Every structure is written in structure tokens, then in C-alpha cells.
Amino acid sequence: xxxxxxxxxxxxxxxxxxxxxxxxxxxxxxxxxxxxxxxxxxxxxxxxxxxxxxxxxxxxxxxxxxxxxxxxxxxxxxxxxxxxxxxxxxxxxxxxxxxxxxxxxxxxxxxxxxxxxxxxxxxxxxxxxxxxxxxxxxxxxxxxxxxxxxxxxxxxxxxxxxxxxxxxxxxxxxxxxxxxxxxxxxxxxxxxxxxxxxxxxxxxxxxxxxxxxxxxxxxxxxxxxx
Numbered sequence: 001x002x003x004x005x006x007x008x009x010x011x012x013x014x015x016x017x018x019x020x021x022x023x024x025x026x027x028x029x030x031x032x033x034x035x036x037x038x039x040x041x042x043x044x045x046x047x048x049x050x051x052x053x054x055x056x057x058x059x060x061x062x063x064x065x066x067x068x069x070x071x072x073x074x075x076x077x078x079x080x081x082x083x084x085x086x087x088x089x090x091x092x093x094x095x096x097x098x099x100x101x102x103x104x105x106x107x108x109x110x111x112x113x114x115x116x117x118x119x120x121x122x123x124x125x126x127x128x129x130x131x132x133x134x135x136x137x138x139x140x141x142x143x144x145x146x147x148x149x150x151x152x153x154x155x156x157x158x159x160x161x162x163x164x165x166x167x168x169x170x171x172x173x174x175x176x177x178x179x180x181x182x183x184x185x186x187x188x189x190x191x192x193x194x195x196x197x198x199x200x201x202x203x204x205x206x207x208x209x210x211x212x213x214x215x216x217x218x219x220x221x222x223x224x225x226x
Contacts, residue, residue: 021045022106023081025071025094027052027059031084034126035062037108038082068094072101080104083124086144088178092160095124095142105142113145122159140177149181158195167199176211 022043024031027050035046048064049071050056056064066074071081081103085091098105105124109115113131122141127133130148137151140159145151147165156174163169164183173187176195187193187205194211204218214223 021047021079023071023079024048024062024084025068025081025098026050026084027056027064028084028086030086032060032062033128034082034084034108035060037110037126037128040111041108072097077102077104080106082106082108082126083142086162088160088162088180092142092178095160099123119151128165146183152189164201 020043022038024034024046027048031048038046046062048059048062049066049068050064051067053064053067058064081098082105083091083094085094095105107121107123107125109127110129112129113127115127115133116135116137118135119133119137119139121139122143124142125139125145127145128147131145133139133145133151134153136153137155137157139157140161142160143157144162146163149163149166150168151157151163152169152171154172155169158175158177160178161175163181164185166183167181167185169187170189172190175181175193176197178195179193179197181187181199182201182203184202185199185205187199191205192208193199193205194209194213196212197209198214199205199220200214200216203216203220205215205220209215215221216223
């Protein structure tokens with residue numbers, strides 16, 4: 001994976017140039033949400049790429065113009081790309097391929113989200129409506145911070161993490177790469193979640209979670225290894 005500097009950016013490509021067009025990989029319901037966030041960030045031309053093309057030519061009112069092959073074969077690297085795929089492993093693989101081939105992946109933050117000026121966000125991260133990211137939280141590349149999620153002060157979120165709708169991470173929580181925090185889950189302050197973990201919906205995590213572990217319940221207990 002090509003590691004890019006963490007920034008707060010909107011409507012710019014890798015070279016900092018103002019752009020109005022965005023390509024979205026993945027014509028899904030998640031893609032629709034990203035497309036609206038992009039419009040609210042000032043993008044005026046949005047196109048989708050999805051492997052259901054050419055049988056799929058539209059998602060809502062936005063056009064689907066090709067599949068993933070067409071996107072990767074496209075020599076135009078001035079148009080930034082957003083990945084609209086919830087699966088962390090697939091999204092991370094695509095992110096690595098896109099950055100390695102010179103594509104730019106912007107940060108997209110809904111105007112109704114609250115993101116501290118002291119927080120750091122990696123390229124390709126998407127922040128949904130009413131999410132809160134508080135001071136000195138440090139988020140990696142290619143994360144999804146879903147609707148109404150709370151990332152408290154000093155949290156350390158590695159690349160490829162998906163924090164589900166309404167999940168709450170208290171101060172100083174660390175989450176390892178490609179982990180998934182389910183809808184409505186809560187994580188106690190200073191707890192460490194390993195890499196490639198799943199925190200089940202509504203779970204209450206009060207102690208550290210080892211890599212490759214699925215935890216559920218209140219208090220959360222290991223269910224199985226991934």
C-alpha cells in the first residue's frame with residue numbers, strides 16, 4: 001500500500017488541484033450515500049464504476065460508465081476515486097491497487113458531521129452525517145465512519161477500519177487495521193481492538209480484543225476466531 005500523508009481535503013486530487021468530477025467504485029446503497037456526500041462537498045459530476053456494467057447503467061440518477069477493469073485501465077488520473085464497498089478486505093485491496101496505480105482518493109466528510117480541526121484523517125476515509133470525530137483522534141487511510149458514530153479524543157484508528165452507525169468509541173481507544181465495529185457497539189476508554197476483528201452489533205467492549213477475534217454481547221466476549 002502506498003502511504004499518503006493525512007490531511008483534511010475536499011474537492012482536490014492528489015496534486016491539490018481543484019476538481020469537480022468524482023468516480024465511485026461500487027454502485028451500491030453505500031455508493032449512493034457517498035455520492036450525496038460528494039455533491040455536498042462540491043463535486044458536480046459523479047460517475048460510478050461497477051462490475052455489473054453493462055447490465056447496470058444507472059444507480060439512482062447517477063450513470064454507471066464501466067466496470068473495475070475500465071477504471072483501472074483509465075489513464076486519466078486527475079479524477080479522484082471513492083471506494084463504495086463495505087467489506088474491509090475487498091476495500092483495502094482495491095485501495096492499494098488504486099493508490100499504486102496513481103489514483104487519488106479524497107477524504108469525504110458530510111457537512112453535518114463534526115470533525116475537529118485537531119483530528120487527522122487519512123486519504124480515502126469517508127465520514128457520514130452526524131458522526132463526531134473529536135480532537136487528536138488519528139484515523140488511517142480508507143476508513144468508513146458511519147452515520148452518528150462517535151470517535152472520541154485521542155482514539156487511534158488504523159487503515160481500513162469500518163465504524164458502524166451509532167457506534168461509540170470512548171477516549172484513547174485503539175482499533176487495528178481492517179477491523180469492523182458493528183452498529184450501536186460501545187468501546188470503553190483506552191481499550192485496544194486488534195487487527196481484522198469484528199465487534200458485534202450492540203456489543204459493549206470493556207477489555208482488550210486480540211487480533212482476528214469476533215466479540216459479541218454485554219460485556220463483549222469472544223465468539224470465534226475469524
